[in-house]
Amino acid sequence: MKKTLLTLALLSSFSTITFANQAGDFMIRGGLTNVNPDSSKAAVVVDGADSGLKASVEDNTQLGLNFVYFYSDNWAVELLAATPFKHDITLYSDAGESKLADTYQLPPTLSALYYFDTNSAVKPYVGVGLNYTIFFDDSFTKTYKDAGFSDLDLSGSFGYALQVGADYQLDKHWSLNTSVRYIDISTDADFKVGGSTKGTVTVDVDPIVFSLMVGYTF
8 A cells, every 4th residue: 555655655646857958958849830921011102103913922831950959948049041932923913813933931030949848848038139031043934034023032021020939848758839020021022014114013021921840858
């Protein structure tokens, strides 16, 4: 009987053990990340005048990566990385909507995270950081290339980032993570029509970024 009670007591104590973050811990996370841009439509300007056309950027999901370093039990630095996101650019007119172009982007974001003391396996945090988004491989669809659209170029963007998230500690090393962040991203998309007529679209991308990841702490 005493052995049974001792075993139950030990199991009970193990079930309540939590693994706290510690200064010097390094965590790598990997999983799905969805970049969902602001759904508002931006005006297409041609030769300085509103063309009556609108454009917007569509969402995309890729492999997301986080690198987190704890410099105290509560404070950490996080770098957000990912495989390149490919976004369709949709054009809206009186005749309807169509795919105008596509672009690739990388949104590296460096954030400071604050973890709350919960004395449990659930470790919520908030973060604030800086983002630089790089756009590349911008290209019109064949339909619009044939119509005379060319030289598409999207400018890079500096902005701030805000996030909330939580780790669920499975054991000393493994954890599950979910986070939601807002990133301030704006880009000027410049192009030409007919080889000489200049056009531009200023798009406030401002995406909500959702992540679901698995983490490993060293």
